[in-house]
Amino acid sequence: MKESWRWYGPFDNIALWEVAQTGASGIVTALHEVPYGEVWTREAIAARKAEIAAAGLDWVMVESLPVHERIKRGDGDLSGLFANYRQSMANLAAEGVTGICYNFMPLIDWTRTDLKAPAKSGGTCLRFDAARMAAFELHMLGRAEAEADYPAEVVVRAGQWHAASTEADRAALLSAIMSGLPGAFERYDIEGLREALTLYHGVGAEELRGNYKRFLEEVVPAAEDLGVRLCVHPDDPPRDILGLPRVVSDAEDIAWVLGVVESPANGLTLCSGSLGANPANDLPAIARRFADRIHFAHLRNVAKEPDGSFEEAPHLDGDTDMVDLVRALVEEEARRRSAGRADAEIVMRPDHGHELLADSERNNPPGYPLIGRLRGLAELRGVARALSAPYAMAV
Template identity: 45%
Template sequence: MEYLKKTFRWFGPSFGVSLDEIKQIGVEGIVAACQEVPLGEVWSLETIASLKNEIESHGLEWSVVESVNIHTSIKYGLPERDTYIANYIQTLKNLAANGIYNVCYNFMQLIDWTRTNLDYVLPSGGSALYYSPIAAAAFDLFILKRENARETYTEEICKKARGYFDELTEAQRKKLEESILAGMPGSRKLIALDEFQKNHAAVLKISKEQLQENLSYFLNAIIPEAEKIGVKMTIHPDDPPFSVFGVPRIVSNYEELKFLLDCCPSPSNGLTFCSGSLGASAENDLVKIVEDFGDKIHFIHLRNVQRNPDGSFYEAEHLGGSVPIDKVMKAIVEEQKRRHENGEEIVAIPMRPDHGHVLLDDKKRQDDFYSGYSLIGRAMGLAQLSGLEKGIRQNIV
């Protein structure tokens, strides 16, 4: 039975980690996107082919697209959304014409993920991404200054946020702001605060139910077309999997995953299983999610998080932390076994290590790569996960 397909995310030639370096750590496939194409525009055949040729020239495969981002008009249900949906479908057709059939995307509002510290120093001396609900509340209340924000938080949280913020220097306040506004993987450009405020005000007017309806509308428009051309759409969970700055989450738990799969049943409507995003909530049973939705999982992100009693969490090493990664891996291998026995086409599900620590020589080039996407830290994660997978297989296969 085939192993998981080992992949690595790469952000293009300007990224501080090269394909030559990635090839040395034993990956088979690259997870990439046409970063330079403006949001909502069609990825041309030529642009896709150029990136694919660059990857293949290094003896690697472009295994998964991450991400074909979704225009805010689609997320917010604006009148022009049909135009952007048509563009999206054409991009999928152009990817399929280039032999690329696995597309990861997300439906997160405002930013792709939220962290309050991008360089949290660990006892080992390495550093990781970190989220603090107190720091997030301080940003919301005293930097973003959202109207009626206090109604979102308990009196205790507001008091702690006030105390936390008052103790920050101006430089520390700026660092907090930049950490939150940097939540777009693949870009070193911060979101402007006024732009964030504008988008934030717009999405706060939309209910959770309406956001789910907007997702359903999008899926029912694109999935039939994706199915015709053999493309698997794999939605990434919200990160973190709970409301931030008063914005609803709609892809964060078992029930929400079930909703999006049920609203448009199709082999092409699938999931990116991210153990870190889902694992940041103790309410999520990750093993059950794999067991119940395994046939819909077409892409896997494996990482770990250490949850703390105060609601904060940081990116732990891949085999440590609060996520029972051994049980998760066992459930994934069991799903592969089921596929193999049923003669299904895709058994080697693409998997990538996610959000590695900044370690050793990573520290010398920290300004070159994007937060969470170090070379050595992710390579260490891949090695740990590969060993775990092999060990578990001895008792299953």
Template identity: 45%
Template sequence: MAFEETWRWFGPNDPFSLKEIKQTGAKGIVTALHHIPIGEVWSVDEIIKRKKMIEEEKLKWSVVESVPVHEDIKKRKGNYKLYIENYKETIRNLSKCGIDIVCYNFMPVLDWSRTDLETVFDDGSITTKFETKAFAAFDLFILKRKDAEKDYTEKQIEEAKQYFNSLSDFQKEKLVNTILFGLPGSWETYTLEEFKKSLEDYKDINKNDLRNNLIYFLNEVIPVAEESNVFMVIHPDDPPRSLLGLPRIVSTKEDIEIILSSVNSYNNGLTLCTGSLGAGYENNVVEIANAFSDRINFLHLRNVIRDSQGNFMEADHLNGDIDLYNVIKLLLIEQKRRIQQGRKDVRMPMRPDHGRLMIPDMNKKGIYPGYSLFGRMRALAELRGLELGIIHSLGIE
């Protein structure tokens, strides 16, 4: 047995077709119904329509990424009860259509953060990075968030100031647009004023509050997931630290332990994103994978080069600071153990998460950063080779 090779596809508006994806060797599709507003029910008809589109190309809808969690649920305010009921109904409907893994996250306001989407790698390909002084410059001198200086040391403030003063007006605008960049599949962005308002909505919500709101949500939806044989797998924070005063609760081994133990069910699981967790300098991704191996149902495999100052850059999948060899090895062993135990969740889909923009894709429009065809195809080939070597070395059939 091996991991199910999958590919993230953003639906009919994706610049890459299912026919192109099929030629990468991936068998499963990771997608979502991006056209349905967040908080509304995904009907069986809409799910089946997308599923048929995928199956016509002899592919399989392997994982939903994501059924977004409405901000009202994260804040436990407004119409949060209605949105939770709608979420439950969506889980039931996905189950009726034979889809049993749902990836989601609980990050407030921003689902990910980078300060540069066009970093040139040493081979001329393009990658993304997060630079602490650039983000601090945005926070302190562009957004001008109230009390922001309390989140930084004097040295960090001085470095951010020098960096900000070195920027042209064009570069400042580019930094704003990068940080406020839209979510995959949507291409929508916040205006600066909308962003400030969204941050203001969280001013009275601390880490414990957000965690309690997640646990409330899990206590509501996991019983439905159990009844429906659907595995809910939470995605870690990206990057795994508080930003802009917003709490983050899926950033460390300790965070994950609290979440998984709060509702102790195999249906309450983890998406192991080696890049998101790996961006935390103190996080040992192999140790985290080992600690929660029996609750991991979906793998995002990517690599980063990181430092103790919080800076990181997305790197070659097999040549960054994260030990993907041992992550893959221990999870292949875990998969074999599940098969021997007769568990239902033995598929463990894997997708090459992100990939650098390479020459054949550079003139193609509409490519979301990290989601080029050739960059991900290279990553999938590398990961496939590594996995095959480990399988043979372990004698796993």
């Protein structure tokens, strides 16, 4: 697999020379400074690519080229936004960057309630606590209908947490939830979030799928012509949040996405942590089912709890059989090489790591520490190398 590293460009305090020392050869990044919906100019892309190349690294995947919220809502005349998206793809392709990860999650990207939950072996990790999320929805946001979205005992604990919480506790919870938008320009306070949610009134799962289908129909043919591979990132967590529908949460959702516009350019980012938070998802089985359309892999693990809570686990621990998942990807790479495919190598990056050792002294984006991800990359590299050995492939 092509080992890569997510880097936030001018917003990242991890330097490219440090990334080079991890052993990763590829960079996954975006022009986070460009507002959503605007064109990424060829000049800006070339400058970022040159900066990466100067460190001896390659820009191997865009993460992400954001889909504007108006497209997700199907709001008004979208021709200009679709044209801008296609132009950004064309400019990326002209500079040799042909892999584009994106998501179709309404309003909020990945959602966590704790950014520094204590990990069992020391350090800290990201956590989604069902009771605190319910407290946020019910008691801070005032979304009474959210009571139906949580088990009764979670609703009780949510009320207890809120009653005992301080203003600082509630501010920290809001900040954690908003931190799922590391490259976004908008941050919401409670009133701002309520107002933003009203824009999605009337947009249920069926409507969102219709808007998603339109997006794919508008951009996938252009991607085909450009030699670009689009790959959707699954919902994180894979469940409805804040009353907003999510439509890339399980195997059947993925089958719909890949089938609604049938094309190699319409692919999947296999995020084992996002999909792994759904108890119904079998990650190795999903990888094998959609193997030929996987263009990018985010490898991380989660430990789930019966009430819907989960937290980031070490990469080789947690609930997903990471060895079998990597085996599925290695097998797919071997099949692609045998078929003579130019895209035989799957781009992989270690996803959310624990904050370990000196990571706590650096102001890293949540989930993206240096040492914690380095540990994950080293573990995943060892698994992949072992499974790629001639004797292993013959078994």
